[in-house]
Amino acid sequence: MDIPYTVDTRPDTGLYNAKAGIWLFLASEVMLFGALFSAYILLRVGAPEGLWPLGWLNVPLGTINTLVLITSSITTVMAWAALKVNQFDRFKLFHGITLLCALIFVGIKSFEYYDKFTHYEVTLKDGRIADGHLKEATDTHVTISGRFVEEREELYDLHKHKAHGHETITIAREDIEKLSNYGPRHNTYMAIYFTLTGLHALHVIGGAIVIGYLWGPGSRLWRKDPERFTNRIEISGLFWHFVDLVWIFLFPILYLL
Amino acid sequence: MQATTHAIPHTGVHEAHHSDAGFWRTYIFSTDHKVIGIQYGLTSLTFLLIGFCLMLVMRWQIAHPGEPVPVIGGLLEAVLGDVAAKGVMSNELYNSFGAMHGTIMIFLGVVPLAFAAFGNYVVPLMIGAPDMAFPRINMASYHVFVLGGLVMLVSFFIPGGAAQAGWTSYSPLATSIATDGQTFWLIGMVLLITSSLLGAVNFIATIIQLRAPGMTWMRLPFFVWAQFVTAFLLLLAFPPLEAAGIMQLMDKVAGTSFFLPTGLAIGGDLANVSGGGSPLLWQHLFWFLGHPEVYVLILPAMGIVAEVISNNTRKPIWGYKSLVYSALAIGFLSFIVWAHHMYLTGMGTKVATFFQTTTMIISIPSVIILTCMFISLWGGSIRFNTPMLFVLAFLPMFGIGGLTGLPLGFSYSDIHLHDTYYVIAHFHYIVAPGTIFALFAGIYYWFPKMTGRKMNEFWGRVHFWLSFIFMNLVFQPMFAQGMSGMLRRMADGGAMYSATANARAGAGVIGGLTDYIMSLHTYILWAAVGLALAQIPFIVNLFWSLRNGPKVKSDNPWRSTTLEWQTPTPPPHGNFAEPPRVYRGPYEYSVPGHPTDYTPQNVPEK
Ligand code: HEM
Ligand SMILES: [Cu+2]
Numbered sequence: 001m002d003i004p005y006t007v008d009t010r011p012d013t014g015l016y017n018a019k020a021g022i023w024l025f026l027a028s029e030v031m032l033f034g035a036l037f038s039a040y041i042l043l044r045v046g047a048p049e050g051l052w053p054l055g056w057l058n059v060p061l062g063t064i065n066t067l068v069l070i071t072s073s074i075t076t077v078m079a080w081a082a083l084k085v086n087q088f089d090r091f092k093l094f095h096g097i098t099l100l101c102a103l104i105f106v107g108i109k110s111f112e113y114y115d116k117f118t119h120y121e122v123t124l125k126d127g128r129i130a131d132g133h134l135k136e137a138t139d140t141h142v143t144i145s146g147r148f149v150e151e152r153e154e155l156y157d158l159h160k161h162k163a164h165g166h167e168t169i170t171i172a173r174e175d176i177e178k179l180s181n182y183g184p185r186h187n188t189y190m191a192i193y194f195t196l197t198g199l200h201a202l203h204v205i206g207g208a209i210v211i212g213y214l215w216g217p218g219s220r221l222w223r224k225d226p227e228r229f230t231n232r233i234e235i236s237g238l239f240w241h242f243v244d245l246v247w248i249f250l251f252p253i254l255y256l257l
Numbered sequence: 258m259q260a261t262t263h264a265i266p267h268t269g270v271h272e273a274h275h276s277d278a279g280f281w282r283t284y285i286f287s288t289d290h291k292v293i294g295i296q297y298g299l300t301s302l303t304f305l306l307i308g309f310c311l312m313l314v315m316r317w318q319i320a321h322p323g324e325p326v327p328v329i330g331g332l333l334e335a336v337l338g339d340v341a342a343k344g345v346m347s348n349e350l351y352n353s354f355g356a357m358h359g360t361i362m363i364f365l366g367v368v369p370l371a372f373a374a375f376g377n378y379v380v381p382l383m384i385g386a387p388d389m390a391f392p393r394i395n396m397a398s399y400h401v402f403v404l405g406g407l408v409m410l411v412s413f414f415i416p417g418g419a420a421q422a423g424w425t426s427y428s429p430l431a432t433s434i435a436t437d438g439q440t441f442w443l444i445g446m447v448l449l450i451t452s453s454l455l456g457a458v459n460f461i462a463t464i465i466q467l468r469a470p471g472m473t474w475m476r477l478p479f480f481v482w483a484q485f486v487t488a489f490l491l492l493l494a495f496p497p498l499e500a501a502g503i504m505q506l507m508d509k510v511a512g513t514s515f516f517l518p519t520g521l522a523i524g525g526d527l528a529n530v531s532g533g534g535s536p537l538l539w540q541h542l543f544w545f546l547g548h549p550e551v552y553v554l555i556l557p558a559m560g561i562v563a564e565v566i567s568n569n570t571r572k573p574i575w576g577y578k579s580l581v582y583s584a585l586a587i588g589f590l591s592f593i594v595w596a597h598h599m600y601l602t603g604m605g606t607k608v609a610t611f612f613q614t615t616t617m618i619i620s621i622p623s624v625i626i627l628t629c630m631f632i633s634l635w636g637g638s639i640r641f642n643t644p645m646l647f648v649l650a651f652l653p654m655f656g657i658g659g660l661t662g663l664p665l666g667f668s669y670s671d672i673h674l675h676d677t678y679y680v681i682a683h684f685h686y687i688v689a690p691g692t693i694f695a696l697f698a699g700i701y702y703w704f705p706k707m708t709g710r711k712m713n714e715f716w717g718r719v720h721f722w723l724s725f726i727f728m729n730l731v732f733q734p735m736f737a738q739g740m741s742g743m744l745r746r747m748a749d750g751g752a753m754y755s756a757t758a759n760a761r762a763g764a765g766v767i768g769g770l771t772d773y774i775m776s777l778h779t780y781i782l783w784a785a786v787g788l789a790l791a792q793i794p795f796i797v798n799l800f801w802s803l804r805n806g807p808k809v810k811s812d813n814p815w816r817s818t819t820l821e822w823q824t825p826t827p828p829p830h831g832n833f834a835e836p837p838r839v840y841r842g843p844y845e846y847s848v849p850g851h852p853t854d855y856t857p858q859n860v861p862e863k
Contacts, residue, residue, distance in 0.1 A: 001387050001388065001830060001831035002387070003386075003387060003388055003392070003467070004386075004387075004466070004467060005466050005467070010466055013465055013466060015465070015466065016466075017390040017391065017462055017466050017467075020390070020461070020462040020465050020466055021390065021391060021394075021458050021459070021462045024457070024458045024461050024462060024492060025454075025458050027492060027493065028454055028457070028458070028492045028493060028495070028496045029496070031492075031493050031494075031496035031497055032496035032497070032499055032500055033500075034496075034497070035496060035497035035499075035500035035501065035542055035545075036500045036504075039500065039504065039515065039538055039542070042535055042538050042541075043515070043533070043534065043535060043538070046533075046535055047533060048533075051533075183511075184507060184511045184512070184513045185511060185512035185513050185514070185530070185531060186531060187514075187531045187533055188513070188514055188515065188531065188533040188534055190513075191504075191507060191511075191513035191514065191515055191531075192515075194507075194511075195503065195504060195507055195513075195515075199503070
């Protein structure tokens with residue numbers, strides 16, 4: 001039994017099956033991320049005056065990651081175009097670059113995550129707040145490299161209250177009221193940041209696995225059924241563009257605005 | 258001689274064909290849409306039974322709060338432990354059963370049966386396709402569904418028990434109840450959503466791509482249209498719930514505060530959370546799925562009803578085009594009515610007015626569909642077989658459910674009715690004697706195609722009449738209870754607010770639920786038991802007829818026009834003996850001047 005239109009396009013719809021499938025799947029992805037984006041808007045609008053974080057993320061790193069993803073989107077198209085004109089080696093090259101970009105993106109993202117998990121806000125029993133990166137934690141004291149602030153608000157709007165200089169601060173355990181790193185539970189901004197970028201990163205990793213497979217063992221299909229293989233590259237490319245597009249929205253709302 | 262393409266039944270060919278693939282490939286890891294449809298069907302029927310049993314135990318508790326559950330009380334205690342000490346249902350257990358009843362019935366029972374089971378079996382046949390567009394994804398969808406169901410079931414047996422916050426799982430309640438049941442619920446839901454996503458993509462792609470030559474959009478049977486719109490609802494409405502589920506999961510396991518407001522106190526103590534979250538956000542995301550979901554429950558049922566009616570009145574369905582456009586309108590509008598479930602959350606009167614207006618507008622296409630079905634009966638020579646009986650009952654029952662929805666849709670009358678048994682009665686009229694009756698009709702109707710035998714007609718009628726009577730006895734009194742103010746989700750069935758209890762409380766406390774309203778609980782309990790017994794003939798009939806039902810004498814025993822009957826019986830892998838071509842619309846019954854009173858879609862013009 002053969003299912004029609006697995007490879008060639010159906011004349012009246014202009015699609016082969018997998019292409020119809022991926023567009024539908026992407027429509028549902030739009031709704032998934034759309035819901036998270038609207039959650040972001042609701043949480044931000046509902047936050048009390050002055051308590052929505054600004055400037056908490058590293059803009060240069062975010063920019064690099066944006067460029068990396070855009071590059072990878074271009075190379076996927078080049079890879080697909082190479083197959084269309086029968087140049088398998090060029091395909092290998094371009095798709096290799098795509099894969100590399102995906103790995104660089106995940107690498108940079110992990111570094112950013114690591115940075116947040118080692119960044120602590122320490123509320124002291126006397127009401128002062130210290131903020132900085134953890135250097136050392138023992139049973140008796142905690143050492144961070146950072147600064148003291150007068151008001152909690154200063155930690156929120158870093159566009160206005162830029163941190164000047166770092167000092168090494170050692171605090172005895174018994175003076176600490178609350179110790180909290182910048183993980184998801186820190187506040188709703190960190191929560192939505194980790195959820196959105198985490199879900200996006202999962203998409204990147206998933207996409208990288210598929211691309212890696214099609215670049216490596218999966219590319220054997222080229223010799224048997226080139227048309228089908230080219231279709232697969234097109235499908236995975238569509239998915240990859242979508243992943244890229246989501247990041248184009250994530251970058252400004254989380255890093256810039 | 259035109260009639261059917263295959264006059265000789267092909268029973269027997271089927272077994273011979275499948276046995277070469279081996280048991281596992283044939284029945285468990287099959288990629289054949291028909292096998293997957295039957296897998297979905299049997300699994301979801303089992304879940305329906307489980308969900309129903311949960312409810313029976315709850316009805317006992319409502320009618321006899323604090324008394325040991327008869328017959329199975331000991332078993333409950335043995336399996337579930339302290340929450341059922343001495344065979345008495347604790348409040349926690351009541352809440353678990355309630356939440357899981359709703360979840361199981363909707364997400365594991367009705368939707369998989371209506372959409373996945375019937376859709377899988379029938380849609381490819383009806384459009385003349387050899388299978389679904391992505392058979393392996395189809396198989397994966399079923400396996401993920403089973404996994405999700407297992408996660409839900411396992412949660413009953415973990416310490417603390419299953420989720421307790423209702424099928425709507427409102428935060429902060431859902432997050433703060435001290436049981437991991439909610440975590441299981443969320444993981445289960447993510448799996449179920451994934452499964453339905455795979456299914457929805459597959460259905461839509463199949464209907465767009467695999468229609469047989471000549472099967473234009475306006476020649477599709479209405480059932481296919483209904484499934485098509487349903488698939489779009491699942492595709493687009495479920496992901497926001499998935500997002501919400503992920504966020505609630507983060508609240509539960511990663512300590513975030515998406516839905517937890519600042520200053521939240523749990524059990525009198527300030528909760529150790531950052532706060533800043535929005536409980537309303539959950540409700541918005543939930544109901545953004547929740548309302549389209551109710552149309553997921555009803556559209557496939559309407560599709561079945563259309564097929565059975567035209568077949569048994571021997572007439573074209575009245576107003577085919579209005580049906581199609583109404584279904585599309587419903588699909589579109591159902592995305593902008595969700596907040597009518599939230600009138601009492603204080604979201605503001607302007608917002609309420611908007612959603613009240615859209616709600617009234619969406620009832621128009623629903624009324625159009627129902628009216629077309631009623632008019633289709635006019636002047637037909639109706640064959641009263643079991644599927645038709647269920648369908649004839651569907652019409653008024655769905656009518657009651659829909660009409661009682663209108664007072665809920667107006668924000669001012671909903672103030673009185675919200676969260677009462679009236680709401681329960683309203684949507685159960687739609688889903689139980691409505692949708693589920695249509696699903697029964699579908700089972701009786703397509704059983705001969707699936708097995709080559711008919712189900713026993715006498716016991717089918719017994720099943721129908723008893724179900725019909727008891728269904729109404731169960732749900733009709735709830736309207737009265739709700740209108741007199743009885744709230745839903747109360748583990749003692751409202752005894753705390755009864756007039757008797759108030760009188761006991763002493764001077765100053767007056768009013769309350771009257772003895773009469775409270776006494777209805779007892780009737781409902783016995784009607785529910787009756788309803789349970791009424792299902793026995795069905796269950797026995799279903800399995801008994803597999804071997805002993807009367808054999809069908811042709812491939813098209815109901816003398817139907819649609820393509821699923823123009824195949825060998827049961828259809829082999831690949832479905833059609835030769836690729837079909839379609840020449841006409843789906844309901845050419847009783848066309849004047851034709852030798853037979855039906856002309857199948859694949860019969861060429863003369
Ligand atoms: C004419 C059409 C309908 C109208 C105007 C309508 C209106 C409403 C409203 C306003 C509510 C919320 C009541 C409250 O909580 O106070 C409600 C509840 C509900 N309706 Fe409908 N409805 C209609 C049709 C349907 C259909 C077709 C179904 C599907 C099977 C359905 C299933 C439900 C369910 C499941 C609930 C309860 C949700 C809960 O747990 O709170 N309704 N309806
Ligand atoms: Cu609704």
